[in-house]
Amino acid sequence: MPTKSRGFLRNAYDAMVEARQRQANQYVNGALLMLDDETLKARGYSRSDLRRKGYSASYL
Incomplete structure (x- = not known):
C-alpha cells in the first residue's frame, strides 16, 4: 500500500x-x-538587491 509521505532519500x-x-x-x-x-x-x-540576496566572491 503506497503512502503519501516521501522517502528519506x-x-x-x-x-x-x-x-x-x-x-x-x-x-x-x-x-x-x-x-x-x-x-x-x-x-x-540593482547592486543593493544583489547584495541583499547574498553573494559569494568569485576570483578567477
Missing part, C-alpha cells in the same frame, strides 16, 4: 538540490556585482 535529494541552487544563485550574484551600475540597470538588476 527523496527528501535528502531535494535538500541537496535546493542547497546547490542557493549556491549557484550566490555565485551568479557575485559575478553580476563585478559589472558596472549602468550594465546592471540595463539588465534589470
